[in-house]
Amino acid sequence: MDPKTYLDNHRQQRIDELFEFLRFPSVSARSEHKEDVRKCAEWLNKHLNKIGLDSQVMPTAGHPVVYASRLNPKNKTTILYYGHYDVQPVEPLDLWKSPPFEPVVKDGYIYARGATDDKGQLFTHVKGLEAFLASGQDLPVNVKLLIEGEEESGGENIVEFVNQNADRLKADIIVVSDSSMFDKNQPAVTFGLRGVAFVEVKIIGPDRDLHSGGFGGSVPNPINVLSRIIASMHDDDGRILIDGFYDDVKPISDWEKKQLDKLPFDKDKYLAKVGCKGLHGEKGYTVFEQIWSRPTLDVNGITGGYQGEGGKTIIPSWASAKITMRLVPDQEPEDISRKIEAHILAHCPDYVECEIVKHGGAGSVSVPTEGPWLEAAARAIETGFGIKPVFMKEGGSIPVVAAFKSILGLDTLLLGWGQNDDNAHSPNEKFSLQDFDRGCYASLALVEELSKVEV
Amino acid sequence: MDPKTYLDNHRQQRIDELFEFLRFPSVSARSEHKEDVRKCAEWLNKHLNKIGLDSQVMPTAGHPVVYASRLNPKNKTTILYYGHYDVQPVEPLDLWKSPPFEPVVKDGYIYARGATDDKGQLFTHVKGLEAFLASGQDLPVNVKLLIEGEEESGGENIVEFVNQNADRLKADIIVVSDSSMFDKNQPAVTFGLRGVAFVEVKIIGPDRDLHSGGFGGSVPNPINVLSRIIASMHDDDGRILIDGFYDDVKPISDWEKKQLDKLPFDKDKYLAKVGCKGLHGEKGYTVFEQIWSRPTLDVNGITGGYQGEGGKTIIPSWASAKITMRLVPDQEPEDISRKIEAHILAHCPDYVECEIVKHGGAGSVSVPTEGPWLEAAARAIETGFGIKPVFMKEGGSIPVVAAFKSILGLDTLLLGWGQNDDNAHSPNEKFSLQDFDRGCYASLALVEELSKVEV
Numbered sequence: 001m002d003p004k005t006y007l008d009n010h011r012q013q014r015i016d017e018l019f020e021f022l023r024f025p026s027v028s029a030r031s032e033h034k035e036d037v038r039k040c041a042e043w044l045n046k047h048l049n050k051i052g053l054d055s056q057v058m059p060t061a062g063h064p065v066v067y068a069s070r071l072n073p074k075n076k077t078t079i080l081y082y083g084h085y086d087v088q089p090v091e092p093l094d095l096w097k098s099p100p101f102e103p104v105v106k107d108g109y110i111y112a113r114g115a116t117d118d119k120g121q122l123f124t125h126v127k128g129l130e131a132f133l134a135s136g137q138d139l140p141v142n143v144k145l146l147i148e149g150e151e152e153s154g155g156e157n158i159v160e161f162v163n164q165n166a167d168r169l170k171a172d173i174i175v176v177s178d179s180s181m182f183d184k185n186q187p188a189v190t191f192g193l194r195g196v197a198f199v200e201v202k203i204i205g206p207d208r209d210l211h212s213g214g215f216g217g218s219v220p221n222p223i224n225v226l227s228r229i230i231a232s233m234h235d236d237d238g239r240i241l242i243d244g245f246y247d248d249v250k251p252i253s254d255w256e257k258k259q260l261d262k263l264p265f266d267k268d269k270y271l272a273k274v275g276c277k278g279l280h281g282e283k284g285y286t287v288f289e290q291i292w293s294r295p296t297l298d299v300n301g302i303t304g305g306y307q308g309e310g311g312k313t314i315i316p317s318w319a320s321a322k323i324t325m326r327l328v329p330d331q332e333p334e335d336i337s338r339k340i341e342a343h344i345l346a347h348c349p350d351y352v353e354c355e356i357v358k359h360g361g362a363g364s365v366s367v368p369t370e371g372p373w374l375e376a377a378a379r380a381i382e383t384g385f386g387i388k389p390v391f392m393k394e395g396g397s398i399p400v401v402a403a404f405k406s407i408l409g410l411d412t413l414l415l416g417w418g419q420n421d422d423n424a425h426s427p428n429e430k431f432s433l434q435d436f437d438r439g440c441y442a443s444l445a446l447v448e449e450l451s452k453v454e455v
Numbered sequence: 456m457d458p459k460t461y462l463d464n465h466r467q468q469r470i471d472e473l474f475e476f477l478r479f480p481s482v483s484a485r486s487e488h489k490e491d492v493r494k495c496a497e498w499l500n501k502h503l504n505k506i507g508l509d510s511q512v513m514p515t516a517g518h519p520v521v522y523a524s525r526l527n528p529k530n531k532t533t534i535l536y537y538g539h540y541d542v543q544p545v546e547p548l549d550l551w552k553s554p555p556f557e558p559v560v561k562d563g564y565i566y567a568r569g570a571t572d573d574k575g576q577l578f579t580h581v582k583g584l585e586a587f588l589a590s591g592q593d594l595p596v597n598v599k600l601l602i603e604g605e606e607e608s609g610g611e612n613i614v615e616f617v618n619q620n621a622d623r624l625k626a627d628i629i630v631v632s633d634s635s636m637f638d639k640n641q642p643a644v645t646f647g648l649r650g651v652a653f654v655e656v657k658i659i660g661p662d663r664d665l666h667s668g669g670f671g672g673s674v675p676n677p678i679n680v681l682s683r684i685i686a687s688m689h690d691d692d693g694r695i696l697i698d699g700f701y702d703d704v705k706p707i708s709d710w711e712k713k714q715l716d717k718l719p720f721d722k723d724k725y726l727a728k729v730g731c732k733g734l735h736g737e738k739g740y741t742v743f744e745q746i747w748s749r750p751t752l753d754v755n756g757i758t759g760g761y762q763g764e765g766g767k768t769i770i771p772s773w774a775s776a777k778i779t780m781r782l783v784p785d786q787e788p789e790d791i792s793r794k795i796e797a798h799i800l801a802h803c804p805d806y807v808e809c810e811i812v813k814h815g816g817a818g819s820v821s822v823p824t825e826g827p828w829l830e831a832a833a834r835a836i837e838t839g840f841g842i843k844p845v846f847m848k849e850g851g852s853i854p855v856v857a858a859f860k861s862i863l864g865l866d867t868l869l870l871g872w873g874q875n876d877d878n879a880h881s882p883n884e885k886f887s888l889q890d891f892d893r894g895c896y897a898s899l900a901l902v903e904e905l906s907k908v909e910v
Contacts, residue, residue, distance in 0.1 A: 194668060198766050207730030212753045213649060213851025216781050217745035218725075220735040223754035223776070224685060231686035234679065270673075275662030278806025280675040290672035298667045299678035300769050301760030306777065311653050311814065313779050313851075314755050321678070322761065324768050326671050351733025359766065396668025396768075 003131035003444050014127045014440065015105075015433070017047070021085075021119050022103040022112040028063050028086035029153035037063045037086055037149050044085050044147065048126065052133035053145065060157040063149030067168075070129075071142045077455050078142040079447070080171035080410065082400065083122030083178060084151035087114035088425050095427035108433050115431035117424040121177040121417050122147065124436060128443025140451035144171055151178075151400075159403045166407055172455045173373055174404050175446065177439065179416030182263060182392050184432075187385045187442075189377050190414035191259075192292065192393040193401060195327035195364035197336040201226070201344055202320035204353040209305070209314040220352045222319040223304045230321060232347045233297055233340075237283035240297050240325075242343040248330040252293050255369055259391040260288040292393035296326045297340075326395060333361025362399040367411050376449040377413045383449075384442025415442070458586035458899055469582045469895065470560075470888070472502070476540075476574050477558040477567040483518050483541035484608040492518045492604050495540050499602065503581065507588035508600065515612040518604030522623075525584075526597045532910050533597040534902070535626035535865065537855065538577030538633060539606035542569035543880045550882035563888050570886035572879040576632040576872050577602065579891060583898025595906035599626055606633075606855075614858045621862055627910045628828055629859050630901065632894065634871030637718060637847050639887075642840045642897075644832050645869035646714075647747065647848040648856060650782035650819035652791040656681070656799055657775035659808040664760070664769040675807045677774040678759045685776060687802045688752055688795075692738035695752050695780075697798040703785040707748050710824055714846040715743040747848035751781045752795075781850060788816025817854040822866050831904040832868045838904075839897025870897070 001009070024040035027033040041057050041064045048055035048068040055068035063086060071078075090100040090113050098104050103112035110120060125145075132139050146169065148158045162169060182188040203222040210219060235241055252260075265287060271279065281290035290296075304319025306312035325336055337358040348354040367374060374391070381389040394414065401412045417439035423429045456464070479495035482488040496512050496519045503510035503523040510523035518541060526533075545555040545568050553559050558567035565575060580600075587594050601624065603613045617624060637643040658677040665674060690696055707715075720742060726734065736745035745751075759774025761767035780791055792813040803809040822829060829846070836844040849869065856867045872894035878884045 196668070196768065198768075200766075205731055210729060211851060212751075212755060212779055213651070213781060213849075215729055215746060216753050216779075216850060217749055217751040218734055218736045218742045219729050219731050220733065221753045223757045224689065227682040227685035227754070227757075228689075230679060230682035234683075274665060274670055274674050276660055276674050276806065277808050278675070278804075279673055280804065280806045281673045287673045291670060294672055296667075296672040298671050298676045298770055299682070299760065300667060300767055301762045301771065302678045302682075302757055302774060303762040304758075305754065305756035307756045307758040311655075311777055311779065312755055313651065313653075315753055316756065319757060322766055324667055324671075324766065326668060349733075349735065351731065351735045353732050394668075395671060396666060 001135050003135045003137065004441070006131040006135045007127070007440055007444060011437065014123070018110070018120060018123050018436070019103045021123060022114055023101055025101045026086045026114070026149065027089050028150045029089055040085050041066050041149055048145065051126065051130040053129070060161050062157045065149065065158070065161055066145070066147040068145040069143060070139055072138060075140065075142045075451070077451055077453060078144065078171040079450055080144045080146060080169055080174045081125050082146050082174055082176045083125070084118050084148045085122070086149045086152050087119070088117065088152045090427070092427060097428055100429070105433060109430040110433055110436065111428060111430045113429050115429050116418040116422040117429065118151070118178045120431040120436055121439065124177060124417060124439030125175065125443045127440045128447060131444050132447065139447065141447055144169060158400055162403055162407050169408055171408070171410060173450060174410050174412040175415065176401065176412055177415050177417050179394060179414055180418040180420050180422070181416055182390050184419055185387060187381045187387055187389040188392045188416065189374055189381065189389050190394050190416065191367040191369055191374060191391055193365040193398055193414070194292070194295070194395050195331065195333055195362050195402065196397045197325045197327060197333040197361035198322070198359040199337055199340055200320060200322050200357040200359070201229070202318055202355040203229070203348065204318045204355070206315060206317050208317050212313040212315050216315060219315055220349070221315050222352060223316060225349060225352050226302070226304065226319040226321060229344055229347045230299060233343065238281050239283070240295070242339050244339050245295070245336065248332070249295060249328055250330065252289060253369070256293060260286065260292070263288060263390055263392065291395040293328060295328050295331060297323065299323050327361070327364050329364050329366050331364065333363060337361065362397045363402045363406065365398070365401050365405060365412065367413065372453045373411060373413060376453050377415060377446060380446035380449040381415065381442050383445035385438045456590050458590045458592065459896070461586040461590045462582070462895055462899060466892065473565070473575060473578050473891070474558045476578060477569055478556055480556045481541045481569070481604065482544050483605045484544055492541055496521050496604055499540050503600065506581065506585040508584070515616050517612045520604065520613070520616055521600070521602040523600040524598060525594055527593060530595065530597045530906070532906055532908060533599065533626040534905055535599045535601060535624055535629045536580050537601050537629055537631045538580070539573050539603045540577070541604045541607050542574070543572065543607045545882070547882060552883055555884070560888060564885040565888055565891065566883060566885045568884050570884050571873040571877040572884065573606070573633045575886040575891055576894065579632060579872060579894030580630065580898045582895045583902060586899050587902065594902065596902055599624060613855055617858055617862050624863055626863070626865060628905060629865050629867040630870065631856065631867055632870050632872050634849060634869055635873040635875050635877070636871055637845050639874055640842060642836045642842055642844040643847045643871065644829055644836065644844050645849050645871065646822040646824055646829060646846055648820040648853055648869070649747070649750070649850050650786065650788055650817050650857065651852045652780045652782060652788040652816035653777070653814040654792055654795055655775060655777050655812040655814070656684070657773055657810040658684070658803065659773045659810070661770060661772050663772050667768040667770050671770060674770055675804070676770050677807060678771060680804065680807050681757070681759065681774040681776060684799055684802045685754055688798065693736050694738070695750070697794050699794050700750070700791065703787070704750060704783055705785065707744060711748065715741065715747070718743060718845055718847065746850040748783060750783050750786060752778065754778050782816070782819050784819050784821050786819065788818060792816065817852045818857045818861065820853070820856050820860060820867065822868065827908045828866065828868060831908050832870060832901060835901035835904040836870065836897050838900035840893045
């Protein structure tokens, strides 16, 4: 029996197994679920051993990592799969139409917490590998699986783990399925992620709130000052005015522009999706370029003075803002943080005090568009889905993918099988049963395609 | 016995009586003190009747008003005194060095809640009138006393009361002692108050918080938009850029400039008082002109997006700000609110929604500097304090004083006997025993001086 026939013949079995996996309430952010998270790791570990991988549960400072491999000296290529077995919290529970840890199939979708993010997507690769091993063939590539348990709780332990196990994790390419297709029935290969830099700024005027009648007109108002600083960061065309901000930004390549221009865009649908009266972005770029290929600066929160009902006639003592910038190649988070700091200090008048905290960031991620990996992934997806994938990018950051590049020197293929409206972090999370199936076939094809890449 | 001798001979008695007045916890803002407020009004009413006035407790929709008068057809001039018998809450109680409603004298100061604001200051006029009546002379003027019980809880009932009793309250001049001297040992006549206008603005972008990675660059950020709107309201010299804002502002008169220039100003002391690194105000004006004679615009509070610890990479759905403007003659609150509304709408891009709420305001107050009243008050203060008063203004607003002008058509003499550091709304409120004394003598002299003014 060849691997594809094995997949054909075991459809119900892999759904049943996924349901077993989904029944663990492996909510990493909630301490009351610590034991459930551990049990989920152990189930996964046992399952990976059962299908023929060499798997173990490895401790971290937080929830454990499941690490599995199957290595054959004959194979030239090594794939490192990354995924996570932990899930988001389920609150608000009363909005769920069926219990989050009792998976059901309805209208062609699997409903359960973790269905798409990431148990279901991860499981397609487990089943793809199993199809090879169960069919009596050995794998044509070496495989390593790194499956963490705190992706949803912002743990930094995975980066530490990668650092500590850099030799063990050596590979040629990384595969992650933890995102979405471009659209329903339109699979995609994601060839880039934006990075992020995060700073906080606090402007301090008087050492306490002052009466705005008694003192207004003579003392600096930190909210007015902060507003002027924030306003100084963009021009009317949405371009960022921080000195040197664009120095390392490359022009969008012809290939990239061509890929993005191919994607259908309906302004009215997009407006409805974001719920805005109008759009506003950097002039001279399409929306896909604005959200994927161009850097941004957004204030995520601002606070200062009296915020309750009614009024309070004060000049507040201070005001502060949280600011993140989304970065593109080759902007570096530390460099950009230094540049915004310099901008703030240059625009901050000397009659107030200014405190700036530069938080860590994450670099952007680019999958080389000219090497063999993207094309191999695209062929595998076309085989699995029966649809040619598009090439797209993602505006958010996946810090661990940036860490794979910086620590291991490896590129990552981002092959999302989910859909944008899968409710990944909301009640009634779902995953298309058809996409689960097609993902398994695509995973199988991916192993074959990647084994043919010259490394 | 003449009135002055009566004051000389009854020093301890008037302190004892003030202490009785101070022992009532007449905290108007706390419903648990409603009965204490009523008892305080009744004590005051009884006291005013005892000294020879015709006093009554009159209901309002909130706490009652104490209204007293003594009218003699022979007198040409009528003085209306305004004050309040309610006090601020006492919290935080643990910071009080002696119980707030057990008055004590220490180092020449009376310590108690209400000592300066306003029971102590109000009581100087009660004792000044008593000195006349007890000495066997009748008063050379008609007097009316309007003493309210919810000045400290922002009640609007007093304005309604004034409206309903406009005929009863007819007078020639109003006297209020509920503020501070220019400095210790430097009494003052306050010849103007700034007005106030208050608006709230809310900018709405997406209909919910959006992921700043997924959408950043394509949708408007309400915090960035609001900051630009706020920044558009001032130029670098601190001048307000709202169209027509200064249209009705009169140049500072030579007389006023001369009075303010006479007042000593020490920049370092002022900086220490406001606790700021530096000062910032409208270029071309002194600090006294900035805080008393020029209009201002201050954001009192701003809020939007994520304000907790750490970061949250969102484009917030909305951001809002509370903005007050301090007004000078002849700016009208309604007109100024309309002008800032027009400015905000003109500066608000059409890709966001904008909600503006115009709250009520209060007009500025000017005591005519050329009529006889200011000079009469100045002579009385010099008699009572033995020190020539300065002429100053106050940057805050006293809405009831603006209402006296608009409803009754009457000017108000603002004769504060307090000191800036009396802790009027803080723990350990105090009132100088010497100023209490000097205030009584000044009040006595004021009756005589005002009786001589041609009306």
